[in-house]
Amino acid sequence: MIQNPKRYTITAALPYTNGPIHIGHLAGVYVPSDIYSRYLRLQGRDVLFVCGSDEHGVAISMKAKKEGVSPQEIIDKYDGIIRKSFVDFGISFDNYSRTSSKIHHDTACEFFKKLYEKGDFIEQVTEQLYDAKANQFLADRFVIGTCPKCGNEEAYGDQCEKCGSTLNATDLINPKSTITGETPIMKATKHWFLPLDRYENFLKEWILVGHKNDWKPNVYGQVKSWIDGGLEPRAVTRDLDWGIDVPVEGAEGKKLYVWFDAPIGYISASKEWALREGKEWEPYWKNEDTKLVHFIGKDNIVFHCIIFPAMLKAEGSFILPDNVPANEFLNLEGNKLSTSKNWAVWLHEYLEEFPNQQDVLRYALTSNAPETKDNDFTWKDFQARNNNELVAIFGNFINRVVVLTNKYYEGIVPSPNDFSDVDNATLTELKAYPAVISSSVERYRFREALGELMNVARLGNKYLADEEPWKVIKDNPERVQTQMYVALQIAAALSSLCEPFLPFTATKLSRILKIETKIDWKTVSETSELIPSGHKIGEAELLFAKIEDEEIQKQIDKLEATKVANTAENKVVEPQKETIQYEDFAKMDLRVGTILEAEKMPKANKLLILKIDTGIDVRTIVSGIAESFSPEEIIGKRVTVLVNLAPRNLRGVESQGMILMTTNAEGKLVFVDPDVDGVANGETIN
Secondary structure, three states, X not given: OOOOOOEEEEEEOOOEOOOOOEHHHHHHHHHHHHHHHHHHHHOOOOEEEEEEEEOOOHHHHHHHHHXXXXXXXXXXXXXXHXXXXXXXXXXXXXXXXXXXXHHHHHHHHHHHHHHHHOOOOEEEEEEEEEEOOOOEEOOXXXXXXXOOOOOOOOEEOOXXXXXXXXXXXXXXXXXXXXXXXXXXXXXXXXXXXXXXXXXXXXXXXXXXXOOOOOOOHHHHHHHHHHHHOOOOOEEOEEOOOOOOEOOOOOOOOOEEOHHHHHHHHHHHHHHHHHHHHOOOOOHHHHOOOEEEXXXXXXXXXXXXXXXHHHHHHHHOOXXXXXXXXXXXXXXXXXXXXXXXXXXXXXXHHHHHHOOOOXXXXXXXXXXXXXXXXXXXXXXXXXXXXXXXXXXXXXXXXXXXXXXXXXXXXXXXXXXXOOOOHHHHHHHHHHHHHHXXXXXXXXXXXXXXXXXXXXXXXXXXXXXXXXXXXXXXOOOOHHHHHXXXXXXXXXXXXXXXXXXOOOHHXXXXXXXXXXXXXXXXXXXXXXXXXXXXXXXXXXXXXXXXXXXXXXXXXXXXHHHHHHHHHHHHHHOOOOOOOOOOOHHHHHOOOEXXXXXXXXXXXXXXXXXXXXXEEOOOOEEEEEEOOOOXXXXXXXXXXXXXXXXXXXXXXXXXXXXXXXXXXXXXXXOOEEEOOOOOOOOOOOOOOO
């Protein structure tokens, strides 16, 4: 670990521009990295916080093919959505770049050429999967097959999402091209490889020995597993039609592999920032007194802890990351988040549907952060954390302080009189919190740090509840001056301490308290007067609003609709039956009828006994629809009846025909009516 670094370079994983940002991305990467960056700036540290859109690779090509547009249209669309979402959500990047920029292409090519000229790559002809029908080599994500480790039949060529194993496309059993569905053939092609095996000893010493005690166990464990399994050369080029051209002779038609060019995006984003701001970028990447920290999700550990460090070591002039505090995954309502299946809470939609409530989502994601294990986001928990914690604890304390100050003193901070033991103990405890919160943040325990911040609000609530100034004011107004003075110091401290976690709240609270110069944490820990006597505060306004059940139900219904849509999209339509002649069809006598009576068949869960007026008679029909309909709701329903079906005895009741039914997207029986919601083309009538 670097002690007392002169500057910090903080990177957040580059999001793929094949879809918007969702809460899994936020919880895993962007909220923790923003908390850390904001915290360091409050301490007066020199911070460079960079990110950017990852606009190359197969994910972009796949999205473009699916939507029938060019890759450029895809990256421009989603870069715009992502960029605006981050700004609106308050992620405080010093620079947000994109890997399609010229400065990035130039930087990635320079990096490749330096390693190439030093002889660090292995040039090798290998057999790769090739789709003869599509006339192209298949990148990893264009191949699907059976995972050789867990048997998952839908594993991709680079990774099995079921067991988490990293794969090569050639490892898959029964591989298929996702472009044409054909079984690919093997075809020779030349590529350049980074020989990771050469760096095994360096990685063992640097990580397994050097970072044994300060890296998170989930990160250290995954890296150790990789190194213990033996490292092998890994291709840095690919046969693709989208990406950065390999800048050497004999590499026509080949691109830099996205995992090689994407992390270099941190460096090019830093260069772009330096050019814009008139600063030097190299100290942030090449000086030993700089602390480099990568914020990523667990699916990126191998790239940031093994491959990118090996690239930096090979290049020779760059520093290595001091820490890579990767988070685990966040699930949604018990299921894995999925961009392709639309199973997500999208940030840009949240910002529209919950206006001015950025901090509520930041709070919910931080307090439930998947720091050591996968966690689950539910809308009910989101509501509870807002209503029971932000509103009832933080917001309640601030509201009481501001209302009482305006009521008793017309908004003027009163002069304190003698401090009691309780007053002194409360102010002493308040001074301890900056160090306590700092300790958690410095160790990347943001959930723990947020809990300590809320303890400051709890301290204020407890103080007011115990002291009861609204009662004391009648008999001892001098004592209330001191009580309110102490409570206002806690409120002022919160305006500063909450800024890394709840930046919009910090701004709003500072406005309410009319604090124009930001209070630094050192002042909170050393000074008892953060807001002076005689200072006039503003009027009360709610920091947080209660979220009602109706708003939450709307979000739950939205997810249920997604589930139904996914079921319908993935449903296999029954194949057409054997061809019949007109005469066969003409034998069926179909009539419109009305259900006159309906009752349940005794001791049968599925059967209803119906009396139906068919226009030619009133007859009894036994129908297996009791699990979808109650007798009461179908009386008077008009139905289509097959009237010339041979009678059949069912549990002692003669059934004289059959009602025509189909199913909706949820698999629920519905009476035949193509206009009913959820009835899709291809549904069987039976």
